[in-house]
Amino acid sequence: MDFKTALKKLKESSEFKKWISKNKKAYLTYVFTMIENSEKSEWQVGYYDKKLDKVTVFTINGNIEINPEQEVFKKPGASVKKINLKDVKFGLDKILKKAQNIKEKEYSKELVTKTIAILQNIKPGQLWNITLITSSFNTINIKIDSKTGKTIKHELVSLFQFRAG
Numbered sequence: 001m002d003f004k005t006a007l008k009k010l011k012e013s014s015e016f017k018k019w020i021s022k023n024k025k026a027y028l029t030y031v032f033t034m035i036e037n038s039e040k041s042e043w044q045v046g047y048y049d050k051k052l053d054k055v056t057v058f059t060i061n062g063n064i065e066i067n068p069e070q071e072v073f074k075k076p077g078a079s080v081k082k083i084n085l086k087d088v089k090f091g092l093d094k095i096l097k098k099a100q101n102i103k104e105k106e107y108s109k110e111l112v113t114k115t116i117a118i119l120q121n122i123k124p125g126q127l128w129n130i131t132l133i134t135s136s137f138n139t140i141n142i143k144i145d146s147k148t149g150k151t152i153k154h155e156l157v158s159l160f161q162f163r164a165g
Helices: 003-012 014-022 092-106
Strands: 027-036 039-049 054-060 064-066 112-122 125-134 138-145 151-158
Touching (some): 003 039, 003 054, 014 054, 014 064, 092 112
Antiparallel strands (some): 039 054, 054 064
């Protein structure tokens, strides 16, 4: 299922309706999925509560699961921006095709084993943040504007650069 279908399923669920009635100021802050062997796993949808500075994550597959509130992964003092669904003109399937074209053109020797896709609103704006994990312990990170479909940035990074000291 695509992310808009997953969001619709979430918003129509009794679990979400009950939760949002108690968390009226919370807003959509990200949508996440992981793809392995061309199969999308579940969707995870994050709603942020500025007052608590916490995010509640909903997992959407066959069912709707509400995960406990968690700390937000951000720099101190940074704000968590809202996702504007009207600015999502490119769905995941089109974005993945674009990412695949970039991968083939720029990083053709890399063999992708997993794909992580996150729709988020970070500097430089609202974007699809696609991370391709390769069999050679590299990641290809591709940022694509969700409204224009324009590639903002792409780079190859070795996972070994993240190793502990």
